[in-house]
Amino acid sequence: MPDAAVATVAGFTVVSGAVAMLTGIAGLQGIHRLRRVGVEAWALVKQAGPATDDGPARPLLQYETRDGLVMQVRSPAPASRRHPLADGSLVRVRYDPDDPRELLLQGRERTTLEYVLVGAGAAFILLGAGLLLG
Template structure:
């Protein structure tokens, strides 16, 4: 039983750290990043997300996959212009403004914390 408790705690820590990293990355790029407008390109064959093409402040043209998938509720249509924030040091780090997916990151944090707590309870009970 102690092995299951350890796996539960480790799995919870991984989920908790993944969610915390996602929240931190989104906050950092949104607050300290450079804002720009990106052109949505068509979804390439074999890809599940469209590409975003934008020009950095120093004139470099960058094309990156969208950080969020297309949904029926919020489609990304080819030719559409969308607001983004990018990391000036690494323009491949992009946040699609208004579609940050903070809810998913908070879900990972909550689930991870729950698993850590459950694993610790298993350790104490066993």
């Protein structure tokens, strides 16, 4: 049986791993749900403000829902060299018909980040369990 300090560290490790894993799973479920039930639309990229401390500025995407409502939301993914989001260009998005503010930039889903969270969470859970059992 490990001492109290090791058990405390192991407990925090397991809980942290579980939070990371659940965050990744929730993100993957959201992406898969939008791929399945989302409505495809073309969005106009509009210039965003200057970059912030959080990272590069995310441009605004303006699109029309099938109900005729014009939406303007921040891009869920920032522009990059590989995928520039130039002002005035058109990109394909999938939006949730129940909540059109929730959208997915097609081809820029960033599932790798979600899989990394799931994997890191599983590793932390196993590490914490090893500390408790070892």
